[in-house]
Amino acid sequence: MTTFSLNLVLFFSFPFISCKHFLADAEVSNKIGINYGQLGSNLPPPKVAIEMIKSMKAGRVKLYDANHEILSLLSGTKIQVSIMIPNNEISDIANNQTRADQWVLNNVVPFYPGTMIRFILVGNEVLSYDSYGDRLVWNDLVPAMRRVWRSLVAFNLQIIRVGTPVAMDVLETTFPPSRGMFRSDIRWTVVAPMLEFLDESRSSLFINAYPYFPWSANPMDINLDFALFNGNLEQIDRGSGLVYTNLLDEMLDSFIFAMAKLGYTNIRLVISETGWPTAGDIEQPGANLLNAATYNRNLVKRVMTKPTIGTPARPRVVVPTFIFSLFDENQKPGPGTERHWGLLRFDGSPNYQIDLTGKKPSVDYDPLPVVENNVPFRGRLWCVVARGVDPMELQAAITEVCGGGDGSCEALWPGRECYEPVSVYWHASYAFSSYWSKFRSQGASCHFNGLAQETTMDPSNGSCRFPSVTF
Ligand SMILES: *[C@@H]1O[C@H](CO)[C@@H](O)[C@H](O)[C@H]1NC(C)=O
Ligand SMILES: *[C@@H]1O[C@H](CO)[C@@H](O)[C@H](O)[C@H]1NC(C)=O
16 A cells, blocks of 8 residues: 555544544443553463453553453453553564554454454553663654554554553653653654654553652652642642642643643543552652552542543543553562552452442541551661572572672682571572672662562671661
């Protein structure tokens, strides 16, 4: 197909698309969805997971791939589904329409309409600088989105919208919201063409927005209740005159203002991820059951309130919201919070009660333990072998940690101060502490594939001093 004929198809499809879109929205309550990640070693099988999603009454589910077993299992349910193209397929698709068509043929056509696929997300946080981000893909992102949309139009599947989740770090200014501005390195090269595409195709800007992150980075400056939608705090944005009662609204509106500066005032928002962790490392403040339950319950209540509240800059406009996440995922790397975002634990039991319809009054929930970790931890931490670890796994870990030639393990050499007692537990604990203290500033976590945990107890013995991290 030529570009020219495709443009015609796109142009004439619009009125039809938007009409169908609104009809579909009216049929099912689809304001609240759940992210279903699968980076866990002992997660319940997909069949069970989907039963859980159904019984929780989530209107939508978002996958990080297009797992065919899960897509089949979702067939015949009323759950609207969001699927994802992995970051490493973006460039191929951007450069080749056949690849886009094949992706849609393999992952959408066999399941639609039995499975209510509604969004195809191209990559995840592609425009971020962290591990997901890949500058080489930046320029391929929008061309890939356009090709996938072309395929959908060709297959007459325009009810499915194409987007890509962005994290807060695509903004260089977020506060106050009226100063929201996209990063200068992507503003005109990637973001403006992306917004043009989203606007043309009546899609949405998908945002991964976690008030937990700005709050936990500045827990003494940002009021916890403001982050948790608690209480009656108000913050005025002097640039716009708008009044904010919670941090999430500020984050969302900073995107509204950033888009407006590029000339786009009608693109809707979807929160592709938000949530609060139930646990984390000792130095990570505020990651506890009470805060997580409070955040997600208040979030749901807000999103489900009728008439729709919206945000100060976009009152009364629905923002479909996907909570992160269905399960705690014990195989996610990084700091402790990464493995504790689930509404459910690894085994599928609830971390805390939550009613995703938003109807249950707060007083009907069982009380949760109050944990006093809402202020920054001050003191020293060591990183030692976690409880219950199989000693057989430790030798390989020692070899790996000590094999880097970075001097982390010199004190473990025969004759040196930490060689005795000669035990894998002792040597591994020393190696973990030493490596962590050396590389924490570069992002190392006290995790080591689940073999390590932090402690406030100094393991040092005799002349062997364990390196520590001071907070
Ligand atoms: C596009 O992709 C198809 C399917 O993978 C492949 O057969 C074809 O050679 C590709 N075209 C180009 C120009 O790379
Ligand atoms: C402390 O060091 C001594 C001498 O090396 C050793 O015998 C003892 O087992 C060590 N204690 C612990 C708790 O590792």
